[in-house]
Every structure is written in C-alpha cells, then in structure tokens.
Amino acid sequence: MKISRTIVPLLLGATLLVLGGCSSDQTKHSGVHNMNMNMDMSMEPIKVELHWSPEEVVVNQKVTFEAVVTQDALAVDDAKEVLFEIASKDDSEQKIELKGKLVGDGIYQAEGTLEKEGQYIVTSHVTARTQHSMPNKELSVKP
Structure with a gap:
C-alpha cells in the first residue's frame, strides 16, 4: 500500500x-x-486597376493589357500570378488568356490581338499576398 x-x-x-x-x-x-x-502580410486588400492601350481597339490590332497592382498605396511587385482573360460576349467559344509579366512599379502587362469585332469582357486575375482579385471591364473591338 x-x-x-x-x-x-x-x-x-x-x-x-x-x-x-x-x-x-x-x-x-x-x-x-x-x-x-x-x-x-498586410490585411489591407490588394487593389488592381485594369487598362489597355490603345483605348479604341480595331480587329487584328496589337493591344497591350495592363494591371496596376497596389496594396496600402504601394506597388506590388511580387504577384504570384497575373492573367488577362478576354472573352467575347457574343461567342462563348472565343476566349483568350494572356500571362502578365512585371514591367516595374506594380505594373503587369501582356500583349494580344483580337481577330473578330464585337463586345468583350476583359478580366484580370491577380493572385498576390494570399489574395485574389478579378476586376473586369468591357472592351469594344471595331472592324
């Protein structure tokens, strides 16, 4: 015991x-x-501004798509992925994806051409700092 x-x-x-x-x-x-x-890591969301040049696009013209990525008003140069998806509103089969490359100061660019006139939706898919942003804009391609 x-x-x-x-x-x-x-x-x-x-x-x-x-x-x-x-x-x-x-x-x-x-x-x-x-x-x-x-x-x-900041808890502030990333901000993506989507642009293209030239602003007025015609068929078979080279277009530069651009995403300006910032967080807390500072450039984001370490995005894991930036893709530009350009999809026709009239023909779901007509869609292209372009991979964006960093050109400096949070600016990512890709070039492409659109072979048909019509209305398109341009969506930039940006993955950076554990976040994903997908802003989109409408693009009109003229003959």
Whole structure:
C-alpha cells in the first residue's frame, strides 16, 4: 500500500511536466509564426486597376493589357500570378488568356490581338499576398 501512495503522486507529477513542456513549446512556435505573418502580410486588400492601350481597339490590332497592382498605396511587385482573360460576349467559344509579366512599379502587362469585332469582357486575375482579385471591364473591338 505504501508503494502505490508514493508512485501515484510521482506519475501525476511526471505527466504534468511532460504535458506542460509540450504546451509551452508549441506556444513558442505558434507565437513566432504569427509574428512573422504580421510583419510580412498586410490585411489591407490588394487593389488592381485594369487598362489597355490603345483605348479604341480595331480587329487584328496589337493591344497591350495592363494591371496596376497596389496594396496600402504601394506597388506590388511580387504577384504570384497575373492573367488577362478576354472573352467575347457574343461567342462563348472565343476566349483568350494572356500571362502578365512585371514591367516595374506594380505594373503587369501582356500583349494580344483580337481577330473578330464585337463586345468583350476583359478580366484580370491577380493572385498576390494570399489574395485574389478579378476586376473586369468591357472592351469594344471595331472592324
């Protein structure tokens, strides 16, 4: 009987030490991870302005599509992906995708041509800093 009275408190104490050590270690790792996330990532949403040049597009003319990406009014030069999707409003089969490339100061560009006149929807798909933005605009292509 004396042995069990001594062993039970020892086992209980050892268990508490082990559990306490694991809990303390995880808190340290979690705190460092959260601190790094706060320093590297802003909770402010990314902003994407979509443009193209020339503004008035004609069939088979080279067009430069541009997405200006900012966050907290600062240029975003580290977007993971920038795609321009140009889809005809009249013909669902007629759609092109162009991959944007960084040209500097948060500006991503891609060039393409449209072979048919009509109304198109241009959507820029921007993935940056754990966020995704998809602004779109209507484009009219003249003969």
